[in-house]
Structures are given as C-alpha cells and as structure tokens.
Amino acid sequence: MKCVRVSDPEKFDEQVAQALQKSNEVFVLFFGRETSRGESWCSDCVVADPEVRAGLAKVAGSILLEVPIDRLSDTDSLTHIFRKRSDTRVERIPTLLRWTECGPSQDRLVEEQCREQNISSFVAETGKQRDQQSCA
8 A cells, every 4th residue: 555645735636636547446534634742633533544554555556645634623724625625525534535537435434434344345335336437
C-alpha cells in the first residue's frame, strides 16, 4: 500500500486523479489533523488509523490518500470544504471512501466502522460497485 498525504485541500482533485492513473484501488481517509503533540485531536481516528492501514495493506496495489481535516467548529479552515462538498460530505471522522473514475463509493466507513475486521468486506463490496459502474 502506498500512502499519500493530501495537505492542500485545493490539490485534492489533482491528487485523486494522479492516484487513479496508477491504481484502481484508491481509498481516501478523512481524519482529524494532528495537534502539536503529533497525535490527532480525534480519538476515534487514533484508534482507526492502524486498523485502516492494516486492512488496506492486504489490497494489492492500493493507494491511501490521507486527508487531515480540522474540527467542525473551525469553519475558517480550508479543510472545512470537505464537509460541504457534495462528493465527500464528511460529517464525522474518521471517514473512509473508495474513489473511482466515477467519484467516491456510495458506501463508506465512518467512526467505529473503520476497524480492520470491516475493511475486507468494505473493499469487496465497493469493488463490486466499481466494477458495475459506468460513468456518464
């Protein structure tokens, strides 16, 4: 699994497109940005991070785009856009999506669902959706 940090929200679409050129196993993880202590302010994200990585490491050729976002109350943050965009609609974190040429999967894992035991079924189900998609 290759991990790519998306630090600039304005480059999100560009980095997704680059990842899709390299793999059809592209996943996006929205998580709470790290504090000055080096750990996410989001306790669910701290627990989910190693589990998401362990689950996706089993997916050959996968790319994980890591997208740190700020607290919901920080409405001046550039990362707030991911809470408003119609394709991401991040309401709670962590949020894991599969991204395809057609955009994000309909299914997503959110908060406590982001556990290693859920990753393989999520990958399988969203893979079926991907294979059945036809982009307009």
